[in-house]
Amino acid sequence: MAEKTHQAAPANGYTRSDGESLVSEDELKRQKRIKLFAYIGIFVVFQIIVITVFGLTVMKVKTPKVRLGDSTLTGFTYSAATPSFDTTFNTQIRVKNNNWGPYKFDAGNVTFMYQGTPVGTVAVPKSKAGMCSTKKINASLSLNTDALKNSSTTLGSELSGGVLTLTSEAKLTGKVELMLIMKKKKSASMSCTIQIDVSEKTVKSLQCK
Numbered sequence: 001m002a003e004k005t006h007q008a009a010p011a012n013g014y015t016r017s018d019g020e021s022l023v024s025e026d027e028l029k030r031q032k033r034i035k036l037f038a039y040i041g042i043f044v045v046f047q048i049i050v051i052t053v054f055g056l057t058v059m060k061v062k063t064p065k066v067r068l069g070d071s072t073l074t075g076f077t078y079s080a081a082t083p084s085f086d087t088t089f090n091t092q093i094r095v096k097n098n099n100w101g102p103y104k105f106d107a108g109n110v111t112f113m114y115q116g117t118p119v120g121t122v123a124v125p126k127s128k129a130g131m132c133s134t135k136k137i138n139a140s141l142s143l144n145t146d147a148l149k150n151s152s153t154t155l156g157s158e159l160s161g162g163v164l165t166l167t168s169e170a171k172l173t174g175k176v177e178l179m180l181i182m183k184k185k186k187s188a189s190m191s192c193t194i195q196i197d198v199s200e201k202t203v204k205s206l207q208c209k
Helices: 018-056 155-161
Strands: 065-068 072-079 084-097 103-105 108-114 117-124 127-129 133-144 163-178 182-197 202-208
Touching: 065 163, 065 202, 072 202, 084 103, 084 117, 084 127, 084 155, 084 163, 103 182, 108 133, 117 163, 127 133, 155 163
Parallel strands: 065 182
Antiparallel strands: 065 084, 072 084, 084 133, 103 127, 103 163, 108 117, 108 163, 117 133, 163 182, 182 202
């Protein structure tokens, strides 16, 4: 008697064909490709954001600033009758660089004036302000009225009033260097108003812009 072979049926009564298996594998591959493209898209968007932020911050060249710091007077003398004054002005010249690279500037001058006439000048040596830092240069110079002797001014009334007002200007030219490959010319300028208390022989106020 021939033996009968019995094949167990699936519990749910349904047998998956080879065609359905292939479709399932193709679907998995398609989903993997979609995920791969999604990851690539996210990476590209992330790179664009990084490059944009980098360009707007690190690679953006800002204009350096030059300012006067704390200032004092030494040996201040004056005469309201003549009128005249003579003093040594002690200050600190500060070159502030907010860039992500050094600012190399050429030699320049800071000029002090009374009503537009120079009363003193100090030289600023060629130097460099490092990345995101401030270069500080101590300076002393003589301020006097030698250049005002032939000028018609209100100096006498200011000295009598107790407050002497001077101005100061400077302009430094140089280059900002970024990533060792890009150099851009930038000029740092300054305009200050200085008020001197004549009776106290001190700097009453110093405002720069």
